[in-house]
Amino acid sequence: xxxxxxxxxxxxxxxxxxxxxxxxxxxxxxxxxxxxxxxxxxxxxxxxxxxxxxxxxxxxxxxxxxxxxxxxxxxxxxxxxxxxxxxxxxxxxxxxxxxxxxxxxxxxxxxxxxxxxxxxxxxxxxxxxxxxxxxxxxxxxxxxxxxxxxxxxxxxxxxxxxxxxxxxxxxxxxxxxxxxxxxxxxxxxxxxxxxxxxxxxxxxxxxxxxxxxxxxxxxxxxxxxxxxxxxxxxxxxxxxxxx
Amino acid sequence: xxxxxxxxxxxxxxxxxxxxxxxxxxxxxxxxxxxxxxxxxxxxxxxxxxxxxxxxxxxxxxxxxxxxxxxxxxxxxxxxxxxxxxxxxxxxxxxxxxxxxxxxxxxxxxxxxxxxxxxxxxxxxxxxxxxxxxxxxxxxxxxxxxxxxxxxxxxxxxxxxxxxxxxxxxxxxxxxxxxxxxxxxxxxxxxxxxxxxxxxxxxxxxxxxxxxxxxxxxxxxxxxxxxxxxxxxxxxxxxxxxx
DNA sequence: TTATATTACTTGTATAGACAAGTGTCAAAT
DNA sequence: ATTTGACACTTGTCTATACAAGTAATATAA
Numbered sequence: 001x002x003x004x005x006x007x008x009x010x011x012x013x014x015x016x017x018x019x020x021x022x023x024x025x026x027x028x029x030x031x032x033x034x035x036x037x038x039x040x041x042x043x044x045x046x047x048x049x050x051x052x053x054x055x056x057x058x059x060x061x062x063x064x065x066x067x068x069x070x071x072x073x074x075x076x077x078x079x080x081x082x083x084x085x086x087x088x089x090x091x092x093x094x095x096x097x098x099x100x101x102x103x104x105x106x107x108x109x110x111x112x113x114x115x116x117x118x119x120x121x122x123x124x125x126x127x128x129x130x131x132x133x134x135x136x137x138x139x140x141x142x143x144x145x146x147x148x149x150x151x152x153x154x155x156x157x158x159x160x161x162x163x164x165x166x167x168x169x170x171x172x173x174x175x176x177x178x179x180x181x182x183x184x185x186x187x188x189x190x191x192x193x194x195x196x197x198x199x200x201x202x203x204x205x206x207x208x209x210x211x212x213x214x215x216x217x218x219x220x221x222x223x224x225x226x227x228x229x230x231x232x233x234x235x236x237x238x239x240x241x242x243x
Numbered sequence: 244x245x246x247x248x249x250x251x252x253x254x255x256x257x258x259x260x261x262x263x264x265x266x267x268x269x270x271x272x273x274x275x276x277x278x279x280x281x282x283x284x285x286x287x288x289x290x291x292x293x294x295x296x297x298x299x300x301x302x303x304x305x306x307x308x309x310x311x312x313x314x315x316x317x318x319x320x321x322x323x324x325x326x327x328x329x330x331x332x333x334x335x336x337x338x339x340x341x342x343x344x345x346x347x348x349x350x351x352x353x354x355x356x357x358x359x360x361x362x363x364x365x366x367x368x369x370x371x372x373x374x375x376x377x378x379x380x381x382x383x384x385x386x387x388x389x390x391x392x393x394x395x396x397x398x399x400x401x402x403x404x405x406x407x408x409x410x411x412x413x414x415x416x417x418x419x420x421x422x423x424x425x426x427x428x429x430x431x432x433x434x435x436x437x438x439x440x441x442x443x444x445x446x447x448x449x450x451x452x453x454x455x456x457x458x459x460x461x462x463x464x465x466x467x468x469x470x471x472x473x474x475x476x477x478x479x480x481x482x483x484x485x486x
Numbered sequence: 487t488t489a490t491a492t493t494a495c496t497t498g499t500a501t502a503g504a505c506a507a508g509t510g511t512c513a514a515a516t
Numbered sequence: 517a518t519t520t521g522a523c524a525c526t527t528g529t530c531t532a533t534a535c536a537a538g539t540a541a542t543a544t545a546a
Binding site: 497511514 | 517518519520521522523524525526527528529530531532533534535536537538539540541542543544545546
């Protein structure tokens with residue numbers, strides 16, 4: 001049973017998504033929503049806090065909660081985090097080619113910093129293409145401790161749905177860095193780079209709900225196909241540019 | 244008077260920062276903290292929720308709140324959002340050269356999407372360098388409606404401190420996109436690009452607390468000096484890569 | 487007409503209490 | 517020795533209530 005406030009948040013999100021509450025309009029006030037859903041005001045406020053942190057509404061003291069216009073930008077790609085989900089939702093001919101698949105250890109650049117007791121890992125390198133254009137190379141190091149029996153078939157599909165649905169792993173948070181770096185010849189060839197030797201490198205350290213580190217990913221993006229979108233509130237700081 | 248839960252959050256943040264609570268350790272439990280600060284449990288929980296969303300702790304049901312190791316990465320640059328603050332905190336010889344400063348209108352690419360009634364704006368283009376190395380060009384369009392009398396002296400210093408401290412503007416949220424694009428000759432020269440003609444482009448739309456749009460910024464980064472760090476929880480989605 | 491209060495809304499903060507649910511320990515039963 | 521159960525902890529959810537503070541419209545007084 002999921003919590004009431006999450007159900008309410010999901011319901012409100014849907015209603016915004018489908019235009020029942022339009023950008024620029026005010027949502028019903030907290031007491032009204034509370035009456036509507038049959039919950040206390042605090043529960044309603046928790047639901048609204050979810051929409052707030054997702055950038056869907058802005059709460060204005062003394063006035064109400066406005067629906068933000070960001071919906072226009074955010075929704076078409078919302079909740080798409082993996083290549084596989086993208087493939088299903090959009091009408092695109094997306095393919096995944098496995099370049100490498102073997103046992104290895106977590107790179108020392110990671111184990112140096114995180115004191116990992118069992119560095120045994122599976123390495124998967126995949127080339128992702130859309131409409132026969134290579135877009136990105138994903139290099140994944142997945143700790144054997146949490147995913148002992150990864151097969152090449154699962155890597156062909158979606159790793160995340162295997163982790164979460166089949167294995168029940170609860171992926172919770174990640175730290176990411178984005179840089180631009182020169183690529184080696186193999187990468188240049190795989191991504192069919194022509195005018196440049198630079199690629200966008202996204203490095204992700206992914207953690208489970210219980211704070212255990214379990215996956216390191218290096219994504220090499222073709223610079224002309226890369227776009228990163230961020231919504232950031234001033235105080236609770238997320239993305240940050242370091243000079 | 245700032246809220247109790249924010250004071251508690253700030254206090255806990257400091258204590259984590261100064262090693263009073265170390266990475267991997269558990270914070271005192273919610274009832275204990277509540278007793279310590281003399282507040283109710285719900286107030287304590289609000290404070291912990293702040294640390295949670297900042298990525299400082301992870302709450303574990305049935306166990307407690309662990310201090311995350313991310314502190315190591317996040318703190319040296321924490322709260323540094325502007326070039327001016329960076330200059331003060333770090334021991335770096337940072338300079339700002341104003342390339343352009345004039346009246347203009349908000350670009351049509353923006354006014355097309357946001358229906359702005361008064362597009363009159365101030366344009367500021369600045370070249371930022373560290374240790375005599377050019378790092379980034381910032382192009383700011385600031386609506387006259389909110390900042391009528393911007394001077395070249397303020398642009399030389401920090402725009403944000405002028406907006407927030409002097410004018411009392413409450414900056415609240417922003418949408419950002421990061422892409423990699425070819426630069427024109429002027430930019431190539433200013434940034435002293437050699438091996439490439441690509442720059443990292445960060446476009447920001449900045450909004451006030453009352454949801455009014457007031458600033459558009461285009462930052463052109465030298466690719467070899469660019470680094471973006473993000474902490475993202477799985478559900479409340481922030482940074483997102485779009486293919 | 488203009489300024490000032492009143493009033494009725496809105497969200498923000500804080501409290502006290504209750505129960506659910508997950509974790510770990512230790513004792514008792516098997 | 518192993519499993520089971522009770523217990524004492526932890527955080528998660530939800531309620532009901534109260535007051536503070538910001539907004540906007542209206543009525544009142546100057």
